[in-house]
Amino acid sequence: MTATPVQRQRPLGVYLAMGVLFGIVLTKGELVSWFRIEEALRFKGLYLYEVFASALAVAAPGFALLKRRGIALPPKAFGRGVRYVAGGAVFGLGWGTVGACPGPLFALIGAGVGVLAATVVAALAGTWTYGYLRPRLPH
Amino acid sequence: MQDLLHQPWPWYVTGPVVGLVAVGLLAIGHKPFGVSSNLRHICAAWLPGNVAYFKYDWRRDGLWNLVFILGVVAGGFVGGVLLANPHPVAITPAAVTSLAKLGIHDFSGLVPRELFTLHMLLTPRGFVMFIGGGFLIGFGTAYAGGCTSGHGITGLADLQLPSLLTVISFFAAGAAASFFVLPLLVSR
Numbered sequence: 001m002t003a004t005p006v007q008r009q010r011p012l013g014v015y016l017a018m019g020v021l022f023g024i025v026l027t028k029g030e031l032v033s034w035f036r037i038e039e040a041l042r043f044k045g046l047y048l049y050e051v052f053a054s055a056l057a058v059a060a061p062g063f064a065l066l067k068r069r070g071i072a073l074p075p076k077a078f079g080r081g082v083r084y085v086a087g088g089a090v091f092g093l094g095w096g097t098v099g100a101c102p103g104p105l106f107a108l109i110g111a112g113v114g115v116l117a118a119t120v121v122a123a124l125a126g127t128w129t130y131g132y133l134r135p136r137l138p139h
Numbered sequence: 140m141q142d143l144l145h146q147p148w149p150w151y152v153t154g155p156v157v158g159l160v161a162v163g164l165l166a167i168g169h170k171p172f173g174v175s176s177n178l179r180h181i182c183a184a185w186l187p188g189n190v191a192y193f194k195y196d197w198r199r200d201g202l203w204n205l206v207f208i209l210g211v212v213a214g215g216f217v218g219g220v221l222l223a224n225p226h227p228v229a230i231t232p233a234a235v236t237s238l239a240k241l242g243i244h245d246f247s248g249l250v251p252r253e254l255f256t257l258h259m260l261l262t263p264r265g266f267v268m269f270i271g272g273g274f275l276i277g278f279g280t281a282y283a284g285g286c287t288s289g290h291g292i293t294g295l296a297d298l299q300l301p302s303l304l305t306v307i308s309f310f311a312a313g314a315a316a317s318f319f320v321l322p323l324l325v326s327r
Contacts, residue, residue: 008168008169010167010168010203012202012203012206014167014168015164015168015170015203015204015206015207015210016206016207016209016210016213017210018160018163018164018167018207018210019206019207019208019209019210019211019213019214020210020211020213020214020217021156021160021210021214022157022160022207022210022211022214023210023211023212023213023214023215023216023217023218024214024217024218024222025148025153025156025157025160025214025218026211026214026215026218027214027215027217027218027219027222027249028147028148028153028218028222028224029147029148029150029152029153029154029156029157030147030148030153030224030228030249031153031157032215032219032249033228033249033250034249034250034251034255035228035230035234035238035246035251036228036230038234038237038238038317038321039230039231039234041310041313041314041316041317041318042234042237042314042317042318043314044230044231044233044234044237045230045231045233045234047150047230050150050151050154051150051153051154051157052154052291052292053154054150054151054153054154054155054158055153055154055155055157055158055161055292055296056154056158056292056295056296057154057155057158058154058155058157058158058159058162059157059158059161059162059292059293059296060295060296060297060298062158062159062161062162062165062166062296063161063162063165063296063297066162066165066166071165071166071169073165073171073293073297073299074171075299076284076285076294076299076301076302077301078300078301081301081304083282083283083284084283084284084290084301084302084304084305084308085304085305085308086282086283086308087278087279087280087281087282087283087284087305087308088279088283088290088304088305088306088307088308088309088312089279089308089309089311089312090275090278090279090282090283090312091275091276091278091279091280091282091283091286091309091312092279092308092309092310092311092312092313092314092315092316093272093275093279093312093313093315093316093320094271094272094273094274094275094276094277094278094279094316095272095276095287095309095312095313095316096312096313096314096315096316096317096320096321097267097268097271097272097275097316097320097321097324098268098269098272098273098276099250099317099321101174101276101286101287101288102174102175102177102178102276102280102286102287102288103174103208103211103286103287103288105273105276106174106208106211106212106215107211107212107214107215107218107219108215108219108249108250109212109215110211110212110213110214110215110216110217110219110220111215111216111218111219111220111223111249112216112219112220113249113250113255114257115255115256115257115259115260115269116255116269118260118269118270118273119269119270119272119273119276120273121273122269122270122271122272122273122274122276122277123178123273123274123276123277123280124178124181124182124277125273125274125277126178126273126274126275126276126277126278126279126281127175127178127179127182127277127278127280127281128182128186128188128190128193128277129274129277129278130192130277130278130281130282131179131182131190131191131192131193131281132188132190132192134190134191134192135191137282
């Protein structure tokens with residue numbers, strides 16, 4: 001799932017630093033804000049959409065440039081597409097209920113919202129259950 | 140200066156930095172940016188059981204990402220505690236009105252203080268919100284093979300059709316949950 005065409009070894013500190021940067025942008029950019037998420041999901045403001053659009057405006061040309069140099073992301077198999085619609089719907093229900101997605105869950109724990117540690121444990125149980133049921137689920 | 144550091148970042152700074160993190164991970168380490176795979180890696184490390192989905196070399200595939208989310212927790216402390224915004228979040232007046240109808244009146248901090256408590260977790264409504272919601276997040280992201288970061292940023296920016304499908308689906312379901320499920324859990 002996470003295998004990349006070229007494996008490159010970097011000191012783990014590099015990923016730690018990137019994670020710290022991402023945690024800071026998640027909190028300072030209010031992407032972890034329950035209020036911002038609900039504002040977007042209730043279509044009461046553009047903030048989150050502007051963030052997404054500008055993130056894609058940077059990432060899309062960046063990925064395209066890297067692809068030309070032979071550094072490409074692994075393509076996701078389409079299959080029948082069921083997993084994307086169904087999995088997305090299940091995830092979306094949880095996202096709208098808690099008001100946080102996986103990245104923000106971790107950042108909010110760092111920001112002192114301790115109760116979300118229980119949500120991470122529940123998410124682990126959800127992922128484990130998926131793994132267990134995977135052979136019987138349509139993909 | 141002190142004030143500048145504590146101010147929230149505008150969207151035109153936030154979005155591009157998120158984009159740079161995704162591009163940076165691919166450029167520097169040839170890694171795909173995505174947070175939810177870590178849930179799988181943690182399961183694979185701690186409780187693989189006899190499940191094929193968890194039988195892989197999580198150190199080789201996932202250690203970098205687990206270190207990355209450790210950084211996210213630390214970054215959350217820096218951005219959410221050390222550099223915390225002292226003012227209430229500047230959501231639109233329409234959003235304030237909409238949330239006030241649900242009984243939310245304190246707009247300071249990153250989450251509603253009255254809801255995100257240990258006490259609330261121990262109530263039936265809080266259990267549904269924090270445990271039920273978390274379970275769905277973990278199940279759904281594994282099923283779809285990504286979340287807001289892996290599909291919403293990485294996959295979309297790489298113009299992958301499965302990611303577009305996933306994003307449309309989770310936005311629609313997220314809106315539905317916010318309109319129809321959330322009121323049952325927070326209104327008093």
